[in-house]
Amino acid sequence: MRVVVDRDLCQGHGMCELEAPDVFEAGRDSVNLLDETPGEARRAEVEAAVQFCPTQALKIVEE
Template identity: 70%
Template sequence: MRIEVDLDLCQGHGMCEMEAPDIFESGRDSVKILDPQPDSSHSADVERAVRYCPTQALRIVEE
């Protein structure tokens, strides 16, 4: 799995960091992906982060 963020959509709400703090770090206006290819132990947290992103700026790419 790979995580991608559309920085044009991201507004830095921080929902992703609340759901997966080991993977995301939110800033004032955007998010930083700390681990763009997390292992399967983080998949549930990442899926919740993508689902709850208010601007739908995140997506999971299956490889």
């Protein structure tokens, strides 16, 4: 899986970092991806980050 951030939608709320701190790092106005292709062991936390993003700026792309 690959994580994609829509930087036009992201407002840096940081919910993703709370759900998956090894994958996301909240910045002032956007999020930084620490791991664009996290392994399957992190799938549940990445899916939670996508689900709880208040601006729906995250998505998972299956590769």
